[in-house]
Amino acid sequence: MGEIKLDIIVIGAGLAGLAAAIGCALAGHTVSILEATQELAEIGAGIKLTPNATRLFQLWGIDPYLSSPCEPQTCSIYNYKGELLTYDGNFATKMRQEFGAPSLDFHRVDLHRCLLKRAQDLGVKILLGHTVRDLTHANYETPVGVLCNNGETYWCHLVIGADGLWSQCRSILLEKPIADPPEPTGDLAFRIVLPIEQISDPELRNMVQKCELQTWMGPDSHAVAYSLKGGTLLNLVLLRPDDLPENVSKMDADLEEMWELFEGWDPRLRRLLTYATEVRKWKLLHRPHLDTIINKRRTLVLIGDAAHPMLPYLAQGACSAFEDGAILGLILSHVNFKSDVSTRLELFEEMRLKRTKDIAHATMLQRHLLHFPDGPYQQRREELFRKGAEHLEEWELFPAKWLCRTTRKWLYGYDAVKHVEEAVSKSPLNVVASTEHPVTGPQRTQ
Ligand SMILES: Cc1cc2nc3c(=O)[nH]c(=O)nc-3n(C[C@H](O)[C@H](O)[C@H](O)COP(=O)(O)OP(=O)(O)OC[C@H]3O[C@@H](n4cnc5c(N)ncnc54)[C@H](O)[C@@H]3O)c2cc1C
Structure with a gap:
């Protein structure tokens, strides 16, 4: 009984699409990505990856491709007036000890480039300037056709919809023209990246070089600062109530306005803001949770923001997209019958929802x-911080989930490979998989 090589088309070359392409290419399939833009360009800001995502780097063999991540060494939380509420001076060490993988901060461009290079080295083809508009089905060897706006159609066995928040694949799956348009959360984010050369204050320069993770909590707002590129850049995200016009999702912002909005906040944060020379505002949008992420014909599966947009409050959007990509690749390993792709997708859905x-x-x-x-x-809230109540068993109570012991365990301690092994062993796939080709992950790394 030979293994089957599937033709898989991924829609969207964002972080989710690249993660799935790597996972599926490592599973031995032929993978192409159709990407709407003419040029691949992640936006130039920071992104945090927690251990549930970084532990996948080894599985994917991308360690050698990584360029200049920054590992936050310490973690501090302040109230907006600048009073220190909690401090962990061993944040990096504890993360590694507890989870066997680091928490890492990247410049998005570097992370995207690294995944792209790994995907291309695994033979993934990327077709730019291909906006997907619909799917069609026929009784061919490769039964699903991907229709693009340029008139071309590409046939394959399986389509992975990784086309982000404004996903067309989501509408196709739900069989509605605009299934459920993204809705405002009521918040927006100011995003700033500061090169260290722009910061003359020695105390603040030192903070950037030491790779400290800092959060300020204030009324209706919060701010997060962390270093990038080995401590040579600072990433600042400021969350405020949304005042953008209804139909505008991002725009250049006014520095004066931002400065005024943070009147009365920690003088250190305000000093940092004086070094910004440009800033962008992003409306934070979300979409409801779906009850299904696979179509009835079992030819389309949604991942990443297309399936489950995550707001940035816990930094898990890309992390959960990485989990999707890894699990999909593992579940699609060692396919012996085309008919079992349906069972595998159902298992994927069960694991992810x-x-x-x-x-x-x-x-x-x-x-x-x-x-x-x-x-x-x-x-x-401040009392709980001062008491050092990270051990509270009711995980919903401790006010910073990234320090709460119960949350960290299920969120960062999640091991996608183990989860697939357990899920497969309990599923009908076990009969197929266990005879000759156990579905496991680590053997596939190079
Ligand atoms: C302010 C902010 C901070 C964040 N910080 C973090 C963080 O620290 N850590 C974290 O894990 N997450 C974070 N996130 C979330 C994270 O950025 C997203 O979850 C993640 O980037 C989503 O990736 P994606 O590939 O699913 O979607 P996208 O990055 O949107 O990629 C979708 C791709 O599909 C393409 N596409 C769209 N439509 C079509 C079509 N019809 N045909 C072909 N191609 C198409 C697009 O051009 C794009 O390239 C943050 C989000 C925000 C807003």
């Missing part, structure tokens, strides 16, 4: 905990 729902729930809860107005809830 609950976990991504749990992460989205924790993310929204974190938003709530970060933004208390001054008053009794904010005082209780």
Whole structure:
């Protein structure tokens, strides 16, 4: 009984699409990506990857491709006035000890480039300038056709929809023209990247070079700062109530306006803001959780923001997209019959729906905990920090999930490879897989 090589088309060359392409190429399939833009360009800001994502680097063999990640050494949380509420001076070491993988911060361009290079080295073809508009089906050897706006159609066995927040694949799956348009959350993000040469204050330069992760919590708002590129850049994200016009999702922002909005905040944060020379505002949008991420014919599966957009409050959007890509690749390893692709996709769906729902729930809860107005809830929050209550068993109570021991365990301790092994061993696939080709991950790394 020979293994079958599937033709797989991934729609979208963002982080989710590249992760899935790498996973599926390592599983031995022929993978192409159709990408709408003419040029691949991630935006120039930072992105955090927690151990549930970075542990996949080894599986994918991308360690040698990584360029200048920054590992936050310490973690501090302040109230907006600048009072230190909690400090972990061994953040990096504890992460590695607890989870066997680091928490890493990247410049998005570097991370995207590294995944792209790995995918291309594995033989993944990338077709730029191909906007997908629909799928069609026929009784061919490769039964699903991907229709592009340029009139071309590409046939394959399976389509992976990784086309982001405004996903066309989501509409195709839900069989509605605009299935469920992204909705505003009520927040926007100011995003700033500061090169260290722009920062003359020695205390602040030192902070950037030491790779410190810092969060400030304030009324309806919060701010996060972390270093990039080995401590030569600072990434700042400021979350505020959304004041962008209804139909505008991002635009250049006014530095004066930003400065005024953070009046009364920690003088160190305000000093940092004075070094910014440009800033962009991003409306934060989300979409409801789906009950299904595979189509009825079992020829389309959604991943990444197309399936489960994650807001940035817990930094899990790309992390969960990496989990999707890894699991999909592992589940699609050692396919012996085309008919078992359906069973494998159903298993993928079963594994992903609950976990991504749990992460989205924790993310929204974190938003709530970060933004208390001054008053009794904010005082209780600060009390919990001062008491060092990270051990609270009711995970929903501790106000910073990235320090809460219970949350960290299920969120960062998640091992996609183990989860696939367990899920496969309990599924009908086990009969096929265990006879000759156990579906496991690590053997596939190079
Ligand atoms: C302010 C902010 C901060 C964040 N910080 C973090 C963080 O620190 N850590 C983290 O894990 N996550 C973070 N996230 C979330 C993370 O950025 C996203 O979840 C992730 O980038 C989504 O990747 P994706 O590939 O699913 O979508 P996208 O990056 O949107 O990629 C989709 C791709 O599909 C293409 N495409 C779209 N439509 C079509 C079509 N019809 N045909 C062909 N191609 C198409 C697009 O051009 C694009 O290249 C943050 C998000 C925000 C807004």
